[in-house]
Amino acid sequence: MTSQQNTRKPRVAIVFGGRSSEHPVSCATAAGVLRAIDRERYDVVPVGIARDGAWVLVADDPAPLELTATHRPQVTHTGTEVTLPTSTSDRTVQVHEPGEALRAFGEVDVVFPLLHGPYGEDGTIQGMLELTDIRYVGSGVLASAVGMDKHYMKIVFEGAGLPIGPFRVITDGAWKRDHDAALASLDGLTYPVFVKPCRAGSSMGVSKVDDPSGLAAAIEAAREHDLKVIVEEGIVGREIECAVLQGHGTERPRTSLPGEIVVEAGHGHDFYDFEAKYLDESAVKLSCPAELPDEVAAEVQRLAAEAFEVLGCEGLARVDCFYAEDGRVLINEINTMPGFTPHSMYPRMWQESGLSYPELIDELIGLALEREVGLR
Structure with a gap:
C-alpha cells in the first residue's frame, strides 16, 4: 500500500438500481445511505445500474432517488459509463463518455451493493466482485444465492434442523x-x-389466497416476477x-432486539404488501422491541443467528420468524440485503438496540474492509 493510500479516505462505491423489479426500492435505499454516510470518513462514488444493465456514474444527490406514491425513481443513462477493475492487481475505476477514451476515475476500496432482487442480491454481482478481489458489503456468492431463492433457502434450513412452516414449490x-x-x-x-x-x-407478486379457487390467478401473478x-x-x-450483524474476527453474529410489524385495519392491506411497506406509512405499526416473553425473544435471536451461520452469511441479514399461536417459533425467511432505508425495519431494529443509522453504515463498511479476499 502506498503512502497516499495510507492517508486518503477509503473510497466507497454505492451501487444501486439494477435489472430486477425492485429497482425503485434499491434507488430509495441508496438515497438513505447517501444522506447518512459519513463524508468525513469516506469518499463516496454513486454508481447506478440502469434497467438494461448499463453501469453509469450518477450525481451525488439523494433527492431524485426518493420513492414516493407519485414517484418511482430509476437510474437513467447519464452519458458517463463506469467500468470496474478487471484484474486482482488493479483497484482503479474507469469512466467513459461518448466519443472519449476511457479515463481513470480513481481507486475503489469497497463496494456497497444496495441491490434488491435478482441480478444483484442473488450472488451475481458478488461473483463479479470476487473475480477481481474487490471487497464488498454483505454476503458472498453462495449465501446470497440461497438466501434469494426461497425454495433452496427452506431446504437448507430444514436440512440443518431449523424449524420452518409447510410449503410447496411449482x-x-x-x-x-x-x-x-x-x-x-x-x-x-x-x-x-x-x-x-x-x-x-x-x-x-405476493398474493394471499383463502381457498383453492384463487390459486391459479395468484400463481400467474407471481410468475410475472419469477417462473x-x-x-x-x-x-x-x-x-x-x-x-x-456479522461479528468481528471470530465473534459470533450479533442480533438486535426483535421487532414486529402490525398491519393496521382500515387501510386496505390484507398483509404487509409493497404499498404498505413503502408508500402508506399510516398502514403499519412498527414495534421494537416486540412485546414478547423473554424466552421467546431469546429464541428468535438464537434462530436468527443460527440461520445467519447456517447459510454462511456475512455483513448483514434480517431474519423473519413466526411466533405461532401454539408457542412455536418458526423461521419464515432470511434477507441478505434487507430493506435499508432509514425507515426500514432492519435499521430501525438496530436503532432501538443502540446503533444509529449512520453508525450502522459505518459498521458494515468496516466489516467489509476487514474481510479476506478469495476463499474464506
Whole structure:
C-alpha cells in the first residue's frame, strides 16, 4: 500500500438500481445511505445500474432517488459509463463518455451493493466482485444465492434442523406441463396460503389466497416476477423480525432486539404488501422491541443467528420468524440485503438496540474492509 493510500479516505462505491423489479426500492435505499454516510470518513462514488444493465456514474444527490406514491425513481443513462477493475492487481475505476477514451476515475476500496432482487442480491454481482478481489458489503456468492431463492433457502434450513412452516414449490416446467397436476401438488396445505415468486422480494407478486379457487390467478401473478413459485401455508400467529450483524474476527453474529410489524385495519392491506411497506406509512405499526416473553425473544435471536451461520452469511441479514399461536417459533425467511432505508425495519431494529443509522453504515463498511479476499 502506498503512502497516499495510507492517508486518503477509503473510497466507497454505492451501487444501486439494477435489472430486477425492485429497482425503485434499491434507488430509495441508496438515497438513505447517501444522506447518512459519513463524508468525513469516506469518499463516496454513486454508481447506478440502469434497467438494461448499463453501469453509469450518477450525481451525488439523494433527492431524485426518493420513492414516493407519485414517484418511482430509476437510474437513467447519464452519458458517463463506469467500468470496474478487471484484474486482482488493479483497484482503479474507469469512466467513459461518448466519443472519449476511457479515463481513470480513481481507486475503489469497497463496494456497497444496495441491490434488491435478482441480478444483484442473488450472488451475481458478488461473483463479479470476487473475480477481481474487490471487497464488498454483505454476503458472498453462495449465501446470497440461497438466501434469494426461497425454495433452496427452506431446504437448507430444514436440512440443518431449523424449524420452518409447510410449503410447496411449482417450477416453470411443472406449471407448463400440467396446471391441474401442479395445483394438486398443493393438497394438504391449510388455507390461507401465500403465493410468492421464489426469487423476488419487497412483496412483489405476493398474493394471499383463502381457498383453492384463487390459486391459479395468484400463481400467474407471481410468475410475472419469477417462473418458479413457492406456496407457503399461512401460520396463525405473529410475524417477528430480527436484525443480524456479522461479528468481528471470530465473534459470533450479533442480533438486535426483535421487532414486529402490525398491519393496521382500515387501510386496505390484507398483509404487509409493497404499498404498505413503502408508500402508506399510516398502514403499519412498527414495534421494537416486540412485546414478547423473554424466552421467546431469546429464541428468535438464537434462530436468527443460527440461520445467519447456517447459510454462511456475512455483513448483514434480517431474519423473519413466526411466533405461532401454539408457542412455536418458526423461521419464515432470511434477507441478505434487507430493506435499508432509514425507515426500514432492519435499521430501525438496530436503532432501538443502540446503533444509529449512520453508525450502522459505518459498521458494515468496516466489516467489509476487514474481510479476506478469495476463499474464506
